Amino acid sequence: MAEASFWQELETLLGARLVRTKADCDLHGRSETWFTPTPPEAVAYPQSTEEVAALTKICNAHRVPVVGWGAGTSLEGHALAVQGGIVVDFRHMNKVLETHPEDRLVRVQPGLTRQELNTDLRATGLFFPVDPGANASLGGMAATRASGTTTVRYGSMRDNVAALEVVLADGRVIRTGSGAAKSASGYDLTALMLGSEGTLGLITELTLRLHAQPEAISSAVCAFDTLEAAVETVQMVMQMGIPMARIEFVDEEIACVFNKMNGSSLPEKPHLMIEFHGSDASVAEASARFGEVVTDMGGADFQWATTTEDRNRLWKMRHGAYSACLAARPGCMGLVTDVCVPMSRLAEAVAKGRAMLDAAGLTAPILGHVGDGNFHAIVLLDRDNAAELQKAKDVAHDLAHMALDMGGTITGEHGIGMGKRYMMSEEHGAAWSVMGAIKMALDPHNILNPGKIVPAPGEAC
Amino acid sequence: MAEASFWQELETLLGARLVRTKADCDLHGRSETWFTPTPPEAVAYPQSTEEVAALTKICNAHRVPVVGWGAGTSLEGHALAVQGGIVVDFRHMNKVLETHPEDRLVRVQPGLTRQELNTDLRATGLFFPVDPGANASLGGMAATRASGTTTVRYGSMRDNVAALEVVLADGRVIRTGSGAAKSASGYDLTALMLGSEGTLGLITELTLRLHAQPEAISSAVCAFDTLEAAVETVQMVMQMGIPMARIEFVDEEIACVFNKMNGSSLPEKPHLMIEFHGSDASVAEASARFGEVVTDMGGADFQWATTTEDRNRLWKMRHGAYSACLAARPGCMGLVTDVCVPMSRLAEAVAKGRAMLDAAGLTAPILGHVGDGNFHAIVLLDRDNAAELQKAKDVAHDLAHMALDMGGTITGEHGIGMGKRYMMSEEHGAAWSVMGAIKMALDPHNILNPGKIVPAPGEAC
Known part of the structure; x- marks a missing residue:
């Protein structure tokens, strides 16, 4: 627990925007998944970069942890204050600061959500494409290097943050x-900050790359008899270079959940959900080529979303898959796996994953951004069954190892x-210690989101 | 000068592949531009990662600088051993190690050049798109975060290096x-190394992203009466989202050089050189839309490159612009400026740049990857005219400042x-010291390409 002078300094800075109530700390001590709640000692609600800077300076002087908080939608407990300290909730820093349609750039504050941004951009003919399932904050999306259904075409946060x-x-x-399309000027600190999960700095402003609303959009779902046929179709489509804007896989369990929770009428089979963006001619061409592959692979039951409303409903359903799965089994909690493999190994990886989950006796629908080689199992767990949770963690580990x-x-x-974090050494080897050296150089007192990503001070790696 | 034991260790390691002759050191002490030659003390020609690692370890123990060398084509003297030490020439590490066409990845050694790679890939239907003018080594291109004429469509090295x-x-x-299309696993060390110019590590292997050879390609040049009209056309085309694979500007002086040195018959006017990639239908559509904009802007004199040979000739001419300009004025040397601005400021920037160069009385044709907002002036200088060189440096500074x-x-x-380097503080402010802290953390004895990018130990920043 920090000393009294620390709290005085922080209260002088933030006044009523420093909250130490149990209720608020508890709210900021939870995550969307299975991690044990760890409430911070206080929640700060800064209104400006200057306040964040002053707050961080005080915390650094007193060696108190500082953990950023966007919309609280992360699935790996990134924003949990596992070593106590202050959670910085960016909800008041949620403005669109400046839109440059002619440069396809927008400057925003970190607390703005992706949906709020796209609502704001509606009149410009531009949009921001990165769409993780949740309506996450853009600061949080940057901090976790998020991606989503459109990454196959528009890239992830790595590709869509300019400054x-x-x-x-x-x-x-x-x-x-900078505001330039590219630069060769020194170390790429933008890329270094993206995905650093608040361990190297707190993002207080983002300049994002925007894209033109496509002239034509075409969306559909189609069904396959087997998981293998659906995923092999994806590999084929990607290798043929058919320009997909989205290509998502959901298995038959999720199709059932969609029917139950969203009133859709999908066959109880594995599906691909797809979308094409482009000119009228290029979308028609891509759709036709895609249709041929699907037919060859035994796919059928195409349902085209022809109106904007139908399309929005389709992708809202897809983005709501996690909460729909949870809601379909009241009282359960989820553990979501998240491996990504080279495209040539995808069908094998999904099939092996399915077999591992089945062998462990887990209820775990599979879905994924398969155009990126990325898929998830949503393991549905009884909240009070510790053995089931351990089984889920074991399979998640095996899946990651397989990847x-x-x-x-x-x-x-x-x-x-x-x-x-415990698998970082396995994935990165000696490179993990390089991450640790960078962290130590930029945050020598280890106050920024301690306990995440890098080796702890003194930890063998 | 390093001590005798150092040389013994290095000679034991490399044998005849450590060369200390004046001729070889002189060859590796030159750059493609105006910098004073600074020969290293020796040139090493390693054959494996293990040799590079052993060499670097020895140099680190003896505090001897290590500077990587690819094809020697950089334009800012990156590979000059300004503090002495060893130049590591990667020419023997020039193999294609493994091609994964199904994942569109290739694993290569750093000494391989981009043209050698594309020759090797010819039968796969894939290609590596990044094309700086010179036939640079891929390791050097990664170390400088290079880009080129196709960056407007395929991105730079930042986008095309997977691992x-x-x-x-x-x-x-x-x-x-990794070999996955994306990852959210820890700090993006790949991006950190790209553009670090050999100051954080020596790249000994690259996994590169490949692209499918387009089904249809269409290239052309067209002429404009004024520089402004040509560059404004680019801004318009980019804002309309016409999918360009290349869109390059060359001014009337360069058109004259092309006619003189390459036997082309271009009007003595500013030109755009363009290319479209896609399906037959999409290329036809994009060409037609582009043609309409050009006509509206008063452009004319379209010359279409219809055969592969014509197209190759066109881009070879473009890539050879720097050496053609030098050759057209025998005995001169070049200083090449390289600013990049937001697209909305491009026409203004090029016009101001032209005026600055003219006011200084310099011979300096302008060309650029204008689809990225990036343009160069090739300032042609008398080798023995120090005052002219100073004038060129002053304008280069003013241009960078303008950007x-x-x-x-x-x-x-x-x-x-x-x-x-002297402008890093101006561009990056306090972020420059962050680069310095990272450098110090990873290379505490400052042996990797010292004197480049970051603040020197103890330098105010």
């Missing part, structure tokens, strides 16, 4: 990147957080 | 990245090297 403003551990404010053996990664998009 | 093997200052070997004022960057693609 950042970041508060460092000692309270200094830096700017990374490494195939030349892939232990996390495609959810990040490291609490759940995967 | 690296890197030898650190202490001789440890790390692997960054910063416009929200751009001091270097779009050539990097920092010798010529722009």
Whole structure:
């Protein structure tokens, strides 16, 4: 527990925007998944970069942990204050600061959510494409290097953040990147901050790359008799270079959940959910080529979403899959796996994953951003069954291990957080200690989201 | 000068592949541009990662600088051993190690050049798109975060390197990245190494992303009466989202050089050189839309390159612009500027740049990857005219300053090297010291390409 002078300094800075009630600390001590709640000692609600900088400087001087908080939607417990300290909730820093349609750039604050941004952009003919399932904050998405259904075409946060403003551990404010389309000027600190999960700095401003609303959009679902046929179709489509804007897999269990929770009428089979963006001619061409592959692979039951409303309903359903699965089995909690493998290994990986989950006797529908080689199992767990949770963790570990053996990664998009730090050494070898050296250089007192990503001070690696 | 035991250790390791002749050192002490030659004390020609690791370990123990050398084509003196030491020439590490067409990945050694790689890939239907003018080595291109004429469509090295093997200052070997299309696993060390210009590690292996040869390609040049009309056309085309694979500007002086040196018959006017990639239908559609914009902007004199040979001739001519300009004025040397600005400021930036160069009385044709907002002036200088060189440096500085004022960057693609380190603080402010802290953490004895990019130990920043 920090000393009294620390709290005085922080209260002088933030006044009523420093909250130490149990209720607020508890709210900021929970995650969307199975991790044990760990409430912080206080929640700060800064209104400006200057306040974040001053707050961090005080915390650094008193060696008190600082953990950023966006929308609280991460799936690996990134924002849990596992070593106590202050959670910095960015909800008041949620403005669109400046839109540059002619440069396809927008400058925003970190607490803004992706849906709020796209609502704001509606009149410009532009949009921000990265769409993790949840309506996450853009700061959080940057901190976790998030991606989503459109990454197969538009890339992830790595590709769509042009510049950042970041508060460092000692309270200094830096700017990374520029408004240019590219740069060869020194170390790529923007990329270094993306995915650093708040361990190297607190993101206080983002300049994001926007894309033109496509002239034509075409979406559909189609069904397959087997998981293998659906995933092999994806491999084939990607190898043929058919330009997909989205290509998502959901298994038959999820199709059932969709029917039950969303009133859809999908066959109880594995499905692909797809979308094409482009000119009228290019979308028609891509759809036709895709249709041919599906037919060859025994797929059928195409349902085209022809109106904007139908399309929105389709992707809302897809994005709501996690909460729908949880809601379909009241009282349960979820553990979501997140491996990503080279495209050539995808069908094998999904089939092996299915077999591992089945062998463990777990209820675990599979879905994924299969155009990226990335898939998830949503393991549905009884809250009070410790043995079941352990089984789920064991399979998640085996899946991650399999991904490494195939030349892939232990996390495609959810990040490291609490759940995967113990596997960092296995994935990165000596490179993990390089991450630790960088952390130590930028945050020598280890106040920024301690206990995440890097080796702890003194930990063997 | 290093001690005798150092040389003994290095000779034991490399035998005849450690060369200390004046001729070889002189060859590795030169750059493609105006910097004063600074020969290293020896040139090493390693054959394996293990040799690079052992060499670096020895150099680290003896505090001897180590500087990587690819094809020697950089334009900012990156590979000059300005503090003495060893130049590591990667020419023997030039193999294609493994091609994975189904994952569109290839694993290569750093000494391989981009043209050698594309020759090797010819039968696969895939290609590696990043094409700086010179036939650079892929290791060098990664180290400088290079880009080129196709970056507007396929991205730069930042977008096309999936994974690296890197030898650190202490001789440890790390692997960054994976074979997956994306990852959220820890700090993005791949991105950190790209553009670090050999100051954080020596790249000993690269896994590169490949692209499918397009079904249809269409290339052309067209002429404009004024520089402004040509560059405004680019802004318009980019804002309309016409999918360009290449869109390059060359001014009337370069058109004349092309006619003189390559036997082309271009009007003596500013030109755009363009290319479309896609399906037959999409290329036809994009060409037609582009043609309409050009006509509206008063452009004309379209010359279409209809055969593969014509197309290759066109881009060979473009890539040879620097050497053609030098050759057209025998005995001169070049200083090449390299700013990159947000697209909305491009026409203004090029016009201001032209005016600045003219006001200084310099011969300096302008060309650029204008689809990225990136343009160069090739300042042609009398080798013995120190005053002219100073004038050129002054204008280069003013141009870089202008780019910063416009929200751009001091270097779009050539990097920092010798010529722009003094401007790093101006572009990056406090972020420059963060780069210095990272350098110090990974290379505490400052042996890796010392004198480049970061603040020197103890330097105010």
